[in-house]
Every structure is written in structure tokens, then in C-alpha cells.
Amino acid sequence: MPEPATAAAELLALDRRHVWHPYGPMPGSAAPLLVRSASGVRLRLAEPAEGRQELVDGMASWWSAVHGYNHPVLNAAAREQVARMSHVMFGGLTHEPGVRLAARLARLAPGDLEHVFFADSGSVAVEVALKMCLQYWSSLGRPAKRRLLTWRGGYHGDTWHAMSVCDPEGGMHRLWSGALPRQVFAEAPPPGFDAPPDEGYAASLRELVARHAAELAAVIVEPVVQGAGGMRFHSPAYLRVLREACDAHGVLLVFDEIATGFGRTGALFAAEHAGVTPDVMCLGKALTGGYLTLAATLCTPRVAEGISRGEPPVLAHGPTFMGNPLATAVAGASLDLLLDGDWAGEVKRIESGLRAGLAPARGLRGVRDVRVLGAIGVIQLDHEVDLPAATRAAVANGVWLRPFRDLIYTMPPYVTPDEDVARIAHAALAAAEAA
Ligand SMILES: *Cc1c(COP(=O)(O)O)cnc(C)c1O
Secondary structure, X not given: OOOHXXXXXXXXXXXXXXXXXXXXXXXXXXXXXXXXXXXXXXXXXXXXXXXXXXXXXXXXXXXOOOOOEOOXXXXXXXXXXXXXXXXXXXXXXXXXXXXXXXXXXXXXXXXXXXXXXXXXXXXXXXXXXXXXXXXXXXXOOOOOOOEEEEEOOOOOOOOHHHHHOOOOOOOOOHHHOOOOOOOEEXXXXXXXXXXXXXXXXXXXXXXXXXXXHHHEEEEEEOOXXXXXXXXXXXXXXXXXXXXXXXXHHOOXXXXXXXXXXXXXXXXOOOHHHHOOOOOEEEEOHHHHOOOOOOEEEEXXXXXXXXXXXXXXXXXXXXXXXXXXXXXXXXXXXXXXXHHHOOHHHXXXXXXXXXXXXXXXXXXXXXXEEEEEEOOEEEEEEOOOOOHHHHHHHHHHOOEEOOOXXXXXXXXXXXXXXXXXXXXXXXXXXXXXXXX
């Protein structure tokens, strides 16, 4: 056995030489932290960083680990399913964890979103959603309806069609602007979950849907919270405006709830804030409690029947690992944990903790805005974050944060105790001061 420190140094050298990290250069520039294990809300590092061996996780591994790490119930579900079968193909075969999860998602989802297509990541779930919409109109003899409308400031994933509906200016996709399908963009929704709806903006949405209806297959948005496109919150009223405009002009409505689903905003699905049922809904991220990659695209009978009237009468998509038994079994156990527990109370508790803890950031130099909704807290700066400095400051305070652009933000696991929520807020302030 090599010295642990030597092993760590060797792993980091191999990492730098061979491994791409998200949105990273090759070879890597900044050394990532090496995580040895994780349990509850804590990540255990192989080597101390800024004097810390353990970090409270403020990111829930990008919205996903809502129950924390190494959870005995999820571990047991995974072990039990591994002993039975980790995977079988979904073409021509089916299995209990997949069937039960689909039925359950159909029951939980708003309205009549009752048909479930499993995908292996959020981006693929978005691709499937868009394919459903285009194919729906093509099946109905309206092949010209193949463009999409969205509002600016969105994020829907990194695959090709998903990128085309991400914010065209900010974000990481400007590079491809000439090569991507050209979609129709509305202005970003006016900020503020509680802000009174802006009638002028609502009218502009209606007008844009009406003007482009003949070429639009669907409107796709993230309801209530725009995540990786800028961590912005908006009034649910605009979702009702979109629903009405889509109904009036024969356009499908897609909600991408990959980040917002499963309680993060204070409602089980963000669509519930608006009382709106979309025609298609994407889920992912927290679906397996952060254990495995799994996503789902749900649609209504109208969409499914429309597609089935076409030639070919099938949805032409089928990932190799579709409906993976291990992932669907853990997702089932994660939903048990969520729904048998008091997720709404926990999210509310974290919301108050973040409101109190982040409020002092308003007085800091360089801070443009501080906002909290559900178990999401955001400090927006008036300048680009100095990522290494901000990360170091958070780590020195015993917390893992991963700022981007002008944003220092947190969406901790729902099981984060009050003192750790306070610690996260404190670290976010330190990161804002250092950034
Ligand atoms: C993360 C995210 C995606 C992409 O999901 P991946 O699993 O990373 O492919 C799509 N839409 C939204 C709203 C997301 O937050």
C-alpha cells in the first residue's frame, strides 16, 4: 500500500493528465479536491484542504443528493437490486422497479402527465421531450411546426437540441450559435417569485407565441427557477400566460423540472406554484437521490396518441441503459424517503435558515442581489466570481460550494441540520467577500 498522500498525489497527476472535468480544459488547470467518501451532508477529503478534512456539502452534487450521502435506505435498495440484476435491456423486456417508478411518477406529476419515457440523463430527457413535440406535429400532418420558443436565461442541458434552447448570450453555448437550430427567444422573465406580474411582459409572451405559432412545435421553459442559466426566480403567473397562449395557438408546452422537481422550490413540482399542467415534463437530478444517473420525460395522453397516429407510430428513441433497474430501484427508494418524510417542512426550514444566514451579504461590497426560494440560496455579485479565491474561502470555512459566473449559490441536501445551513451561509458570505 502506498502512503495515502502519495496515492493522492498520483491520482491527481493522472486526473490532470487524462480526465476531462465539466466545462474544463485539458490538461486541467486547477486541481480538483479528491473525495474519499461521503456520508450525511459531509464530503470526506483524501487530504486536508485549507486545513479541512471534511466539508459540508452546499451543492447536493448539483441538486441531486437531497437525502445526503451513503444513506442506509438507498444503500439497501441498491444492494438488493444488484443481487437481483443491475441491468437488463428495456426493449422487449420490463421489470418491477421500472414499472413501479413510472406508475408512481405518473401519480405524483401534475394533471394527466401519465406516460413515462426513461432516459439516462437530463439532457437526453430534454432531447426526448423535444423529439416528442416535433414528432407530434409531424404525425398530425404539420411538419412545419418544428421550431421552439423559450425565454432567455434558461439552461436545458449540453446536448445539441437542448443547447439550442439555452440562453443564447450567456452560458457556455455561444460558441455554437451559428451551428445550432435557430429558436425563438423571448426576453428573460422579470425577476422575483413574489413580484407582481408585469403585464407588458405577459403581453409580449402572448404576442411572440401568436406570431410564430405556425412554425412552433413547443414552448420549453424551466418553471419558477432558471438554474444554470443564472439562478433567477420568476413569478408563476408567466407560466399561466404561456399555458393560455399555447392553448390558444396550438403549441405544446414543456416544463423542464430537472432542477426544480422533487421539492426543491417548496412545491413537489414547480408547476404546482402556477397550477399549470404542461404537455410534457422532464425530470432528473434528484430523481435517484443523487445515487445514479436517471431522468424521465412524462407526457399526456394527447401527446402520446398524436405520436401514435403517425407513420411510424412509435417514438423513435431508445437508450441502451433505458429504465436501468438499479437506477429505477434506487429512485423508488428515494421517493419513499421523500414522501414518507416531511420534505416540505425540511425545505421550509432550510429556506428560513438561508434567508437569515445570507441576509448580511446585502451589505457586502460587490454584491448585487441576494435571493432565496425553497432550499435554494443565491448571492449574485456585480462581477465575475474569482473561482479559486471563492472556493478557497468556502473550503476554509468547511463548506463545499461551486460558484459560476457572477453567482455564489447553494442548494443543500434537505437533511442538512440548522447548524450546517448556518455554516453554509457563513461560507457563502466569506466566498462573496473573497470573490
Ligand atoms: C442539469 C439540467 C439539465 C441537464 O441534465 P444532465 O443530467 O446534466 O444532462 C437540463 N435541464 C435543467 C433545468 C437542468 O438543471
